[in-house]
Amino acid sequence: MAKEYINGSIQNIVTKMPDWMSKSVSCTDCHKLALDGASFKAVRKYCIECHNPDYGLLYDAWKDALDSKTKQLYKNNTNTLNIQNPLRLVQSYGMHNFRLSQMLLKSMDHD
Ligand code: HEC
């Protein structure tokens, strides 16, 4: 599912909105096993390693924006089941393609 999300192609909908890094960054560039082999190290660190410290702040900003918006939509739409699936998708995979996430959240926001 992460792969489909990164490529902007989910639930039979090709959004033509792949993530910026879909061509050049692989799963294991962001998800590396820690030395104990049992856990994954925090992704934020790798944003900074490949880019610069500003991208750690960008990571935080993306996370905050997705968290608060998904929470708000869950709260406002407890009875509308048709948005539960896309919302759950964004909640799990949203960080993999921020522009796609923003687009999906906007399409669910009817206030
Ligand atoms: C550019 C960095 C990046 C790349 C590339 C990336 N991920 Fe992720 N992934 C993240 C971030 C950020 C999170 C959110 C959790 C976190 O911050 O630790 C995440 C979370 C996940 C999760 C947990 C989802 C959940 O339900 O909470 C899975 C599974 C996952 N990634 C799989 C993959 C797979 C498979 C690929 C390759 C197809 C991939 N990721 C590529 C950054 C990345």
Ligand code: HEC
């Ligand atoms: C393995 C190295 C690597 C990691 C890890 C990585 N990136 Fe990138 N990122 C790249 C490369 C390379 C590009 C340029 C992709 C292209 O133009 O094809 C890019 C492009 C981007 C862009 C597009 C616009 C720009 O500023 O260049 C953003 C935004 C971005 N990355 C944010 C992040 C964030 C946030 C994380 C952590 C979740 C992250 N990256 C992790 C290598 C990485």
